[in-house]
Amino acid sequence: MLRNWLPFLIYGLFASGITGLMLFISFALSTRARTKPAQQGLPFESGVSTGAPTRQRFTIGFYLTAMLFILFDIEIVFLYPLAIVLDKLAWFGFSELVVFVGLLAVAYVYVWRKGALEWE
Amino acid sequence: MSAGNILVWIVWFTAAAGCIGSALAVVALRNALFSALALIGNLVSLAVFYLLLSAEFVAAAQVLIYAGAVMVMFLFVIAYVGWDLDIAWTGGPSWQTLGGIVAAAALLAELVVVIVLGAANDLKHSNKIAVDFGDPASIGRVFLSNHLLAFEVISIVLLVAAIGGVILGAQRRRERSGGIR
Amino acid sequence: MTLPLAHMLIVAPKREVWWIGAIEALVILNALLLTFAFMTLIERKVLGRLQLRYGPNRAGPFGIIQPFADLIKLVRKAPFQPDRLIHPALYLGAPVLSATMAFLAFSVIPWGGGWELYGYQIDGQVVNVPISLVVVFAIGSISTYGVLIGGWVSESKFALLGAMRTGAQLVSYEVALALSVLGVVLMARSLSLTEIVAAQHRTIWYVVPQIVGFGCFAIAGVAEVGRAPFDLPEAEQELVAGYHTEFSGMRWGLFQIAEYVHMITVSALMVTLFFGGWLFPVLHRFGPIWFVLKLAIVLFCFIWARASLPRLRYDQLMNLGWKVLLPIATVNAVATAFFVVLR
Numbered sequence: 222m223l224r225n226w227l228p229f230l231i232y233g234l235f236a237s238g239i240t241g242l243m244l245f246i247s248f249a250l251s252t253r254a255r256t257k258p259a260q261q262g263l264p265f266e267s268g269v270s271t272g273a274p275t276r277q278r279f280t281i282g283f284y285l286t287a288m289l290f291i292l293f294d295i296e297i298v299f300l301y302p303l304a305i306v307l308d309k310l311a312w313f314g315f316s317e318l319v320v321f322v323g324l325l326a327v328a329y330v331y332v333w334r335k336g337a338l339e340w341e
Numbered sequence: 342m343s344a345g346n347i348l349v350w351i352v353w354f355t356a357a358a359g360c361i362g363s364a365l366a367v368v369a370l371r372n373a374l375f376s377a378l379a380l381i382g383n384l385v386s387l388a389v390f391y392l393l394l395s396a397e398f399v400a401a402a403q404v405l406i407y408a409g410a411v412m413v414m415f416l417f418v419i420a421y422v423g424w425d426l427d428i429a430w431t432g433g434p435s436w437q438t439l440g441g442i443v444a445a446a447a448l449l450a451e452l453v454v455v456i457v458l459g460a461a462n463d464l465k466h467s468n469k470i471a472v473d474f475g476d477p478a479s480i481g482r483v484f485l486s487n488h489l490l491a492f493e494v495i496s497i498v499l500l501v502a503a504i505g506g507v508i509l510g511a512q513r514r515r516e517r518s519g520g521i522r
Numbered sequence: 523m524t525l526p527l528a529h530m531l532i533v534a535p536k537r538e539v540w541w542i543g544a545i546e547a548l549v550i551l552n553a554l555l556l557t558f559a560f561m562t563l564i565e566r567k568v569l570g571r572l573q574l575r576y577g578p579n580r581a582g583p584f585g586i587i588q589p590f591a592d593l594i595k596l597v598r599k600a601p602f603q604p605d606r607l608i609h610p611a612l613y614l615g616a617p618v619l620s621a622t623m624a625f626l627a628f629s630v631i632p633w634g635g636g637w638e639l640y641g642y643q644i645d646g647q648v649v650n651v652p653i654s655l656v657v658v659f660a661i662g663s664i665s666t667y668g669v670l671i672g673g674w675v676s677e678s679k680f681a682l683l684g685a686m687r688t689g690a691q692l693v694s695y696e697v698a699l700a701l702s703v704l705g706v707v708l709m710a711r712s713l714s715l716t717e718i719v720a721a722q723h724r725t726i727w728y729v730v731p732q733i734v735g736f737g738c739f740a741i742a743g744v745a746e747v748g749r750a751p752f753d754l755p756e757a758e759q760e761l762v763a764g765y766h767t768e769f770s771g772m773r774w775g776l777f778q779i780a781e782y783v784h785m786i787t788v789s790a791l792m793v794t795l796f797f798g799g800w801l802f803p804v805l806h807r808f809g810p811i812w813f814v815l816k817l818a819i820v821l822f823c824f825i826w827a828r829a830s831l832p833r834l835r836y837d838q839l840m841n842l843g844w845k846v847l848l849p850i851a852t853v854n855a856v857a858t859a860f861f862v863v864l865r
Binding site: 309 | 349500
Binding site for chain 2: 609612651652653656657659660661663664666667670671674686689690693713
């Protein structure tokens with residue numbers, strides 16, 4: 222079984238090698254200004270930006286989205302193995318699937334009703 | 342030892358070194374964001390172990406859920422709390438430090454005892470792994486036979502998690518509506 | 523007709539030698555890079571034509587060496603970094619991570635049936651594992667971090683905002699993407715892309731029975747790669763350039779490569795899951811040619827969509843993902859399960 226993953230390893234090494242090489246080339250072949258302009262390193266665009274809003278917080282909506290993402294990701298990972306053998310399990314498997322999805326549908330409706338899906 | 346075995350050992354040692362190194366980094370780094378990034382590396386290296394144990398679906402699920410989903414939520418939670426570099430963690434109450442040391446020592450002792458006394462013979466590598474071990478179809482069959490109750494309980498756990506998360510989030514939203522979108 | 527094909531697909535006569543796999547990996551990586559280079563040209567040409575202008579036509583006939591001119595320009599750019607960088611290694615690592623993960627996701631896509639040449643087995647895909655579909659999603663979820671780290675580390679308002687929005691968009695649509703595929707998995711009874719292609723050959727292209735799943739997949743796929751009309755992260759009117767605002771030269775180029783290779787991968791996935799992959803009712807031997815033809819059509823549709831559709835607002839985007847695509851994909855999966863069991 223591990224033999225199947227050998228090309229993955231090789232391909233991954235090549236892929237990271239190529240991207241790393243591109244980064245290296247961009248430093249090796251690039252032009253460099255003799256004197257560094259004073260404003261070059263400031264955050265981009267129009268000179269009005271004063272950097273990242275580090276002292277501020279992001280809205281809770283991002284957290285809610287990520288949490289829902291975990292829930293449904295877990296659902297998907299559990300449904301995939303089930304989906305493969307569903308035809309052999311017949312109606313027993315189907316009823317289990319419906320119960321599983323049904324309970325998550327309850328969670329989904331709850332989350333919707335509570336307004337966690339809203340982006341105002 | 343064949344070339345394939347050597348390769349497996351190389352991958353194993355790389356993953357093990359990455360695992361221990363990133364785990365140390367999670368604890369040692371003072372900035373929450375760097376810790377979170379190190380934790381991603383740790384979870385990915387665990388997936389490599391699963392893969393080497395012939396559990397490829399579990400490995401993919403590990404990357405998908407832990408390294409992918411859970412850590413995105415960590416990052417977003419850190420973004421919610423505010424990614425402030427100036428405020429570093431200065432240590433919790435002393436009983437937490439003590440508890441952490443005790444728990445780590447207990448875990449270490451347990452591992453040593455199990456490996457040295459109990460499982461020394463069982464841990465030798467055996468090739469008696471079924472052909473369909475770890476493939477999604479056999480996992481699906483196991484879900485709906487031996488572990489049916491666990492499978493259905495998981496959906497209830499997910500339901501509870503959704504409710505809990507929304508309650509926490511909605512409360513925060515009422516307290517301070519605002520923040521950057 | 524079916525027998526030799528099944529032979530080609532399942533009972534590979536020999537195992538591929540590892541160095542042939544390595545050559546194949548190199549060929550595929552370079553093919554991806556070339557496709558990326560010419561996609562940038564074709565996109566500008568097609569966009570130009572759709573807006574009644576010429577597009578690039580100065581560098582070579584039909585602007586054919588424009589991509590190489592672009593490449594030289596990108597490589598030669600002065601490598602300056604923002605002063606207020608959080609961490610230089612992360613600043614350089616984020617684009618490399620993005621591009622590497624984009625390349626890696628393509629490795630499991632099958633593009634041919636496999637051949638025997640001078641006694642050596644050559645497989646029609648680089649990595650053939652039984653869970654290849656999940657591998658694509660797993661790698662896709664990792665590539666989110668390239669965006670998040672890149673935006674966060676450059677310590678700029680626009681980059682940070684763009685990164686957060688992109689992160690939320692990617693995770694939202696990954697759910698819809700993975701759920702819309704569930705119908706295909708149910709019908710093919712496999713997570714292996716090779717098997718899914720073979721199953722479509724035995725029955726019918728899944729775009730017919732899974733038309734709803736296909737619709738969800740197409741929309742979620744466009745959103746997942748952040749292309750118009752879902753290119754919110756790069757909404758230049760409000761966010762300048764999103765998460766890669768502070769990147770320039772080849773560091774920016776790597777993000778660009780990541781975006782285009784993601785687009786190619788999602789298109790290839792679409793071809794594989796819904797349009798029979800490299801197989802066509804006739805002339806199986808030309809598998810890669812069919813594959814490339816189908817891929818080109820899907821890629822053209824990506825550009826077409828960019829030219830024709832207005833960009834969504836951010837709340838509309840999230841609503842579409844969570845309130846429309848997710849329920850539809852779930853209902854589609856349950857309905858498919860019902861019919862699979864019924865039969």
